[in-house]
Amino acid sequence: MSARDLLSFAIQSLLGHRLRSALSLLGMGVGVAAVILLTALGEGAREYVSTQFANIGSNLLIVIPGKTETTGALPGMGGAPNDLTLDDVQAIQRRLRQVRRVAPIAMATANVSRGELSRQVAVIGTTSDFLEVRNLSLGRGRFLPVSDLHRGAPLAVIGEKVAEELFAGQNPLGQVVRIDAWRMRVIGVLAPRGTQVGVDIDDIVLIPVATAMRMFNRSSLFRVIMEVRAYADLDATTDAVTALLAERHGEEDVTILSQDSVVSTLEDILGTLTLVLAAIASISLSVAGIGIMNVMLVSVSERTSEVGLLKALGVSQGQIVAAFLAEATLLSLTGGLLGVAFGWTGVLVVVSIYPDLPAHPPAWAVGAALAVAMGVGMIFGVLPARRAARLDPIMALARR
Template identity: 50%
Template sequence: MSALDALRLAATALLGRRWRSVLSLVGLSIGVTAVVLLTALGAGAQDFVERQFRSLGTDVLAIVPGKVETSGALPGFGGVPNDLTLADAAALRDRVAGVRSAAPLVIGNDTVASGARSRQVVVIGATAEYRGVREFELRAGTFLPEGEWARGKPVVVLGSKLARELFPDRAAVGARVRVGAWRLRVVGTIASQGVHFGIDMDQVVFVPTSMALRMFDRSSLNRVALRVLPGADADRVSDAVTELLVERHSEEDFTITTPDAIMETTGRIVGMLSLAVAGIAAISMVVAGIGIMNVMLVSVSERTAEIGLLKAVGAAPRQILGVFLAEALALSFAGGAIGIGAGLLGARVLAALYPAIAGDPPAWALAASFALALFVGTLFGVLPARRAVQLDPVAALAKR
């Protein structure tokens, strides 16, 4: 008996109980569809994250205090690193070849108030060079003043939304606000930028770095953001930065991250998440497999007399196993194929509805979910098929 013969016999049996066959394969196709859709969403999310990082530019390095000893630990934890100081940042700016701009950054939280209106906001200590690292538009006035970093004039630049909220009926530039205990003059507002890595850039305030160090009573910068010159090799610049800072600190107590490196890590996390979610969806396929087993068991008990007959006409145990496995396999094949089709269609629909997170299901997900469908169908088809094989032909034939 060839496989084709087994499939043909299986097909007549499946068509003979059309509705039950359809229902059981619907269960499996839903599982496959879920896996395909969720991996498509995962791929879309990964793309989204990647685009966010790309918007930072791949030519930007960040130097943060603290050494990442093992991958996974966050910079800033473990060990007692030397401070990353304004002088370090200045040295990087002045002595490393290939640096276009270097901005010393301090990040903290404080209250900003104008008259009776006050808000808790993210305060970013930066310098004029920051606009050379991350390009953004101003709405009005100027950004932080150029010049000596250590002086730290009492000025502030407001995010667009914050400026509107604090000064709903007059121009913000020229006005005075309180940031914490400090009275600062507003020199500019920045154009709307939206959310970047969880910080709503429309609701931050920028103050000079040395101002922020005093404000938060700190000695160390949170990071130095550094942008390489066009055409310069980011890796070589990174090496030069390492060399210079090791010379200054006499140990490697800092970490240099590039958007590529962050992107890789974040991409991995998102990838793991989507895999986990897809794994949960895969469990639904096992449930569907049990549905197939149920249908196959019913099929075996309904066709007891037929199985007896097959034995009487000389079907070997292996052949009877083949006939019933072919049925389970045909069901799971159809379920898998329909599921893949529906999943691809669903991904298209999602892409049309939510272009931001649209993604194509990865090829491996298609292959894996289809293979899993076949595996599950076969696995749960074996038990009923074995039951068919083990039927006593005499008893089977006696049953009508």
């Protein structure tokens, strides 16, 4: 018996009970679609996060005051970290050649107003290096000037959305805004950027760091972002900064993260999430497999006399197994392909609703879902097929 004959025999039998075949196709289709859709979302999230970070650059180190490790000291002794100050930043600038740019950050949410209009906005105190470090560009005017760190000029660079909301089409350059009680002159507007690492760049106000620390009454910086000249120096620089700050503070009381490690940790987490989603979705695949087994068992008992006939005609047990197995495999594979189509459509719908999310099903998920669908169909098809092959032809033919 040729493979083609086997296939057409299977197709004819499936067409013999259309509704039942269609429903089990649907079951398998939904299973595969679920795998594809969920992994696409997981992968989309992962990609979204890594692109968010990718446009900041990978040579970054982030200094955060406080040590994440426990010190082992007695309670009340050495618990609170020393402040991370502008003097520390200055020391890094002066003594560590391998650091190209340093952007200290002091951050708070404040009320920014102009006349009647006001808005709660994230206000970030920083320096001229911020623009390059965060890979941003300026839309109009100029950025914070290069100046003494400690000099807090009353200047502000605002995000596109802030400009729109407070100035409503007027030119904001040279105008004055109030940040809480402080009057600041707008010198520049950032180019529209959207969300970057969870911060809506269009909805922030940048002011000189010294001004921000006074305004918010802070003694310590929120963090310091550094750009290292060469990627290869990242580890060495981490050690150098740690040593420098330990020398200045008398103890190791800062945590230094590299942008890379943050990204790879996040990618790991989201990659695991994708796998978990795939695993959950594949439960529905095995349910679909059981559905196929059920359909095939019904088919075998319904076609008992046909099986008896085949045996009387001199069809071997192996051929009967092959015929029923071909049917189950055909069901699961067609259902799988249908599921890929469903899944893709679902992904396209999601992408059209959330264009920012780069959701696309990973090739491994499509391949694995199809392979599992087919495998499940074959495995769950074996039992019915063997049952058919073992039917006693005399009993089977006794049925009308």
